[in-house]
Amino acid sequence: MSENKKQNIIDITHIIDILTLKETETLKEFAEKLLDMKVLMLAPDAILENMDTTEKLMLIDYYSKSEEERKKNEDEAISFEECLKKAGLTINDIQN
Numbered sequence: 001m002s003e004n005k006k007q008n009i010i011d012i013t014h015i016i017d018i019l020t021l022k023e024t025e026t027l028k029e030f031a032e033k034l035l036d037m038k039v040l041m042l043a044p045d046a047i048l049e050n051m052d053t054t055e056k057l058m059l060i061d062y063y064s065k066s067e068e069e070r071k072k073n074e075d076e077a078i079s080f081e082e083c084l085k086k087a088g089l090t091i092n093d094i095q096n
Contacts, residue, residue, distance in 0.1 A: 035056050035057070036048050046059065
């Protein structure tokens, strides 16, 4: 992360501290609209109404990577079942 970006985050944090709840909610709505615009630039067919903020961030992260990076991530991915095994659990354990 660049020094400018770090400073912007610090500045935004200080600004938020003095805003009212209504003002911070307005700021959040603005940031979410910027997020929506970024999603639509990367994935014009995305259905935003069906996504929460986390899903939008994940989509941006995915589409911001090159095909090569995406393929590498898919190849290195661990299945849900494998994660459960490493934790010493089974599907039945989490369903109960």
